[in-house]
């Protein structure tokens with residue numbers, strides 16, 4: 001048994017930011033992460049993080065309200081407006097704080113933090129460090145954690161590297177802690193806590209064509225879901241327009257922000273052919289650009305019916321090396337093309353999970369003492385479509401808010417009721433579950449089920465959706481869940497059994513996938529990232545509402561809740 | 576279909592057995608990476624194989640291993656680029672093997688923490704960002720890019736004979752702060768690495784520079800630190816008169 005006043009699950013940006021906030025309140029905190037924090041997916045973020053600093057020559061008139069408006073409009077009015085405003089209002093402070101901690105942002109000529117234009121934004125407000133923004137932010141935060149771990153008089157931040165959380169324990173609406181497995185030994189342990197913060201990242205690996213790290217399984221969302229916490233707006237999945245053909249490694253939006261072109265097989269900048277992108281061209285929002293690339297490919301103007309070209313050549317070698325060096329490396333290493341001289345083959349791919357664990361504006365979930373922040377959470381600030389550069393911002397702003405909310409709860413006494421037996425029971429239950437998984441002697445291969453899940457999500461629950469194919473996808477996911485019971489295992493040992501972890505995660509993936517498809521099928525409208533060909537219009541009258549999915553003993557149920565539109569009236573979204 | 580033979584180091588520290596190599600025959604195609612081959616084996620042949628991976632894009636530093644004679648990132652290495660029918664893989668050296676290619680990195684992270692790897696500006700921050708000129712920022716290129724994969728430490732022969740030596744990755748990190756115009760603890764940092772297990776342990780063998788998957792130059796960083804320490808001790812170089 002282990003105890004910390006606060007336990008944070010996840011060592012990405014949201015998790016570490018929450019841990020630092022708790023430490024600043026002198027609360028004892030344990031961070032559990034299935035990989036070393038610096039191997040978290042946040043390290044991959046490339047393009048930048050938004051804040052209305054006004055450092056760019058064209059950014060003088062920017063302010064947090066304009067940033068909030070862009071965010072809400074970008075969300076196709078599904079974002080909760082006070083939540084989005086809180087995000088942008090805290091942005092400047094959070095970026096400045098990162099700089100004070102040592103984050104090596106790129107600089108303007110007068111030595112301030114540099115900013116670049118990004119899609120859907122009225123001003124260039126995306127702060128960056130060449131194309132390694134996630135890398136420098138995560139290193140900076142981890143450096144702060146290391147500082148507190150070793151050199152502080154305050155309570156400790158203890159990191160549990162390579163521990164895998166299997167369940168969260170909630171009794172009578174009060175969170176008691178989590179159960180986690182030490183991956184190296186395979187042993188389960190109780191982690192009792194006054195407060196628990198989920199910061200487990202996105203669920204991209206439910207799809208096959210995704211920019212996400214291999215570890216982004218979505219299991220972190222399944223854990224609270226199984227404990228009765230609803231998942232919100234899961235049908236809203238962002239597809240990034242420019243991912244490398246073949247591996248779907250991201251080519252940052254910064255490529256277009258810096259002036260890159262998208263071209264079809266005739267060498268035309270085809271975004272000019274479409275009403276919704278002809279004005280903003282390459283810096284139109286992601287959902288629009290992804291759809292228009294797909295239309296272009298479907299119209300036979302792509303290459304091998306699969307991709308179009310991203311052209312950076314006119315930027316010149318110097319600018320590419322200065323602003324987009326990692327893009328050049330990735331193109332050379334993974335596609336064998338050098339963007340200084342050649343065209344980059346790109347196609348849209350899954351990129352971001354807008355939905356997630358339902359929280360309010362204070363990062364609180366519906367259970368006392370349970371919080372969520374970052375990509376695994378849905379506040380909601382991104383609504384139906386996230387703007388580039390806003391999710392790194394969300395991890396820092398709402399990571400901090402989650403830490404502070406949890407800290408206040410702990411300092412004011414924490415849970416009224418502690419139940420140690422329930423923790424023991426939960427551990428026993430997980431132990432039984434693992435033994436069952438280890439003993440299963442069926443014939444189905446984990447990799448096959450995963451592949452079939454990825455394929456059906458790519459083909460039926462992608463950029464364009466339609467009632468019949470969504471219904472087919474739902475059948476398929478349920479069939480896979482059934483077949484999951486008949487799994488074959490080759491490794492029956494407990495220590496460092498990655499097959500076992502893959503299996504547990506797959507089970508979570510299947511549940512989260514079912515929620516995504518159910519939500520998409522039920523929502524008979526097109527909004528933001530959801531483009532239903534059978535319901536091509538946004539329908540505010542019936543669908544200006546959040547989807548909430550619950551796990552109940554009789555299966556998954558959908559409910560709906562109101563959207564906060566108290567500041568800006570929903571309008572048609574035009575660029 | 577084209578195939579390759581993977582020869583992989585196998586060892587389980589929880590068992591009382593000797594390490595051994597095991598061979599797996601796997602189908603390969605153009606574009607496939609060494610990491611994808613490992614995943615193929617774990618998925619389809621032997622679920623007990625253990626290795627680390629996360630980003631699959633050469634940026635998180637999880638998958639450094641010894642592949643056909645050289646430390647590389649498995650996810651960034653195309654199988655065809657090895658130009659060999661067999662792919663021989665060992666775990667990183669100088670670290671305890673927990674299982675197969677999965678080593679205990681704790682000693683590495685302990686060293687990382689030892690050097691106070693965080694900005695020490697020495698004065699309270701201004702209201703807005705600290706000003707850093709573009710030129711000052713440029714000095715950090717190649718220093719902030721390290722992904723801490725550990726390939727350089729594993730390839731370093733001094734790390735092998737002197738386990739306490741901080742090693743190239745860690746010293747590069749020290750240099751990252753020494754070179755940062757916003758940091759004000761250079762003297763203390765230089766003092767700390769001037770000791771027995773610091774920069775002067777380095778024999779300038781250049782292994783680290785040769786294997787770095789990010790093409791960084793830890794040897795250069797170490798040389799820079801040495802130069803600064805010597806300069807501090809003996810003052811600026813005087814012309815011989």
Ligand SMILES: Cc1cc2nc3c(=O)[nH]c(=O)nc-3n(C[C@H](O)[C@H](O)[C@H](O)COP(=O)(O)OP(=O)(O)OC[C@H]3O[C@@H](n4cnc5c(N)ncnc54)[C@H](O)[C@@H]3O)c2cc1C
Pocket residue numbers: 009010011012013014015032033034035036037040041042043044045046047048049050133134163164165166199200201202211212213216219220250252351352373374375376388389390391392393395
């Ligand atoms: C390639 C790429 C580029 C991007 N670029 C940008 C950008 O330029 N700007 C922007 O704003 N956004 C960008 N994003 C999005 C952004 O990077 C992510 O949304 C953000 O980093 C998520 O951070 P997080 O802290 O919520 O989660 P993560 O960084 O994914 O961290 C999740 C953590 O949870 C842990 N974890 C998960 N499950 C468990 C479990 N069961 N037990 C224990 N630990 C667990 C993991 O170990 C990990 O430490 C990008 C995304 C991608 C895919």
Ligand code: FES
Pocket residue numbers: 627628629630631632633634635636637638639648649650651
């Ligand atoms: S998996 Fe991240 S560097 Fe290879």
